[in-house]
Amino acid sequence: MKQATQKTVSVGSVVVGGPKFVVMAGPCSIESQEQLLQTAKHIQLHGASILRGGVWKLRTSASTFQGLGSEALSYAQKVIQQTGLPFVTEITDPRQVEVLAPVVSMFMVGARNMYNYALLKELGMQKKPVLLKRGFSALVDEWQKASEYVLQGGNENVIFCERGIRTFETSTRNTLDLNSVAVLKSRTHLPVIVDPSHAVGLSEFVPQMALASAAAGADGLILEVHPDPSKALSDGRQALSFTSFAETMAKLERLLTALDRPFVAGSSASGSVR
Amino acid sequence: MKQATQKTVSVGSVVVGGPKFVVMAGPCSIESQEQLLQTAKHIQLHGASILRGGVWKLRTSASTFQGLGSEALSYAQKVIQQTGLPFVTEITDPRQVEVLAPVVSMFMVGARNMYNYALLKELGMQKKPVLLKRGFSALVDEWQKASEYVLQGGNENVIFCERGIRTFETSTRNTLDLNSVAVLKSRTHLPVIVDPSHAVGLSEFVPQMALASAAAGADGLILEVHPDPSKALSDGRQALSFTSFAETMAKLERLLTALDRPFVAGSSASGSVR
């Protein structure tokens, strides 16, 4: 049930769900120390305040690139130290909690695992926040009920993430459902953010959908950014280039200002740059 | 194929698809002279520049209210004279062209008739523009191809209108697909507008989705407005009240300004009011 006051969730030092709009960004997969550091510095410079990056990747085919695993995790640790950015990555197995917990500021549950209640229950026993992506065919009602598997375990720090749903349409990867942001925010006090990268799947349309998400009332965004999208080991087709990311952030700031909503400043003194 | 320059479509004296953002508004069904006039004056005052209103209504059940028909048309004629607003209404049968043509500035093809190629061919032989709503389960590709039935007949004045698609989700009437606005604008030179009223179906969420549509790059909106939504003879659940419409238009103007896109001014000197 909707509570009188909006609940905020702290991801490291960053507050999500408060007056400030939060941008999380980074590569789909962590591919190298250099790639992650370069991306982290760029997104921080342009106003993002949380770093994302895939360690173990869930892929439809067992034969495609599955992420660098623990190697990626060590890269993440160094970049966190260098930039001070809180880090979020996907957890795909309840037995990964132990190895991820020391590094991440937030666990992400991907769309394929929204119904993985064993995993959700495990995360309900943790203290760190959970970014709960909507299953790509989940009803808003099921998505909200899935969050209860975390909440009932005692972990009240859930952030919802709309990431597009599966429909009959084939011209885009998924169908971004911004109605769900409005519906969910009317039903719950928890923050709701949007992932336009997966929802569209085509980088040329991501900036427009990022703006639309902010206008629809989302509390933030999670965006895929890559130093050279054409060479990305996974999901390169939807990753923003550095230039495109910077332009999107500039437009976003103007739009949010018109909506009376400021950005969360990054941990660097990036305010003057934007 | 996408042409180098955006094509504009003139609806009466109003240019759609140019630099200015256009709002069309009015009741789902025309219910009385008074209801239509009152609504027309209100929307005009707050910056809308085209009047909509249903004459013959397509309803799922043959036993529900089907519109006032020719009576509604005579009301529309008087309101057009009094306000100077161009008028758009739905055509549901090729044999209605004769009676509608003298009154409307644009024919609207509803979602149920997007595949009614006999109707589209008839409209291809007219001079007045056609507002082509997306079928609620139409691929963007089919929607674009449907427009060719009009264009090949010699009528080049087609405006596309995204109005939500049918998906598995049940918390809203349809799923607003803003991806389609981005995709279609990349493929065609014709204007694309959005109908958030049908796409969400719940008036409390329409303002957010109107803003999101503008941020996504649409060329305009078509909104349902009613003097007393709770007493509307059709679709009252999704109609904006006068107050809500005025507030939405004010927010929209701020947002569009941040996006460097002005409104089309209404035919009254409404600029100072908004």
Added chain:
Amino acid sequence: MKQATQKTVSVGSVVVGGPKFVVMAGPCSIESQEQLLQTAKHIQLHGASILRGGVWKLRTSASTFQGLGSEALSYAQKVIQQTGLPFVTEITDPRQVEVLAPVVSMFMVGARNMYNYALLKELGMQKKPVLLKRGFSALVDEWQKASEYVLQGGNENVIFCERGIRTFETSTRNTLDLNSVAVLKSRTHLPVIVDPSHAVGLSEFVPQMALASAAAGADGLILEVHPDPSKALSDGRQALSFTSFAETMAKLERLLTALDRPFVAGSSASGSVR
């Protein structure tokens, strides 16, 4: 509402919805006198009792083959005379009633026109039966309500036809929804048949789905058959060859016998052949 007794609908001399299972078959488009006659004789020999064939074709693109029109109609007239088979074809415009009525034994409303209520009302004023295909995204409830536009006009002879729905699945043209046959038969007294050709879209899978439709309780089938599917001007990918049609009919007879349901015999003495 479901009536105590099942209603039968007579298509020419063939009774649909009674104890006997009825097969309608023929080419997607009528392409020549020879093609239609040859197909009609073949399907009749193997137990089909109603001939189908497209005169005007509804096609997604205005630039593809749209059917032979009145030429096809004259071919149909001759084949009807030679074989005695009742003929069903699609009507796509209310203004076609006049020219089709003297030739057809039943009007077919295609999936794209299930919501074309102007057309349905026109057919409600006719005496000949109407084969009402399900819109490819129509709820069973909407499909049933669409039939009321015909029934309320005074024409009680409606046969429903399930032809597959649009879903996220892409390995087949549509998703055959046999649940709908069970649901609709529990709600209405009117006959329900299935079109597995459009529902699957791949001829190699049509025979299995034809058998499944019969097992699900359908009152009949409508099948696309072509003398040389690889050369068909439309929908060749889903048409059964003569050999495949004959084999399917033989299997169907065995299956229906096990379900205590006989075929309608064709107008020729084909009983001994099957």
Added chain:
Amino acid sequence: MKQATQKTVSVGSVVVGGPKFVVMAGPCSIESQEQLLQTAKHIQLHGASILRGGVWKLRTSASTFQGLGSEALSYAQKVIQQTGLPFVTEITDPRQVEVLAPVVSMFMVGARNMYNYALLKELGMQKKPVLLKRGFSALVDEWQKASEYVLQGGNENVIFCERGIRTFETSTRNTLDLNSVAVLKSRTHLPVIVDPSHAVGLSEFVPQMALASAAAGADGLILEVHPDPSKALSDGRQALSFTSFAETMAKLERLLTALDRPFVAGSSASGSVR
């Protein structure tokens, strides 16, 4: 890729995917020793050869009945001893393998976990067969690729189970997609069965869909049966009563005979009863 010869999978002493059609049946949830034993004896008497029953239930809401857990497992053990029926139940967490392996003859992966690759990889390291249900919004292609997570681990004993997909239709719980049976059997050598209980969700329509599944070419069925469906603790609306199950099996036998496919005989001397 499709192999020349169909692969059979042995579930205890029962061969699935061979000439004989296999029926698995039992309650959604194991509720008591008595309920399970009574059901097991009934299904065995009427020709089913594998027992199903839920131990831990995945439920949309964390607040509803979640299964009896280890208590249910001890009931299952006793019933297996008394009847000799192989037992299949759902696994929802990779850490359950240890406790389930001594009891089950086959692990079932439910629709919600088809994308739970951590679980699939764990099962790939087991010897016992895996019943892989289709995710309710999974493409046939993704379903087949999910099986590779098991196969690549060295466990070649996978049986696919179609259980209905999520579509826009609301008159039934899901949409049974029998096209998928035909498509999958053309692509893989592994057995494919159907769960009409979940696919329709309404017990009155399950018998028709069970017959349709057999006619479509499935290698078997999994059916929910309960001594008193109105009192079932989960999914009672879709469970067959004992009477309805017996009637369905009798009809199925006649239909399969017409298709030249026999039943697997139960482990009791049930042949004379059916």
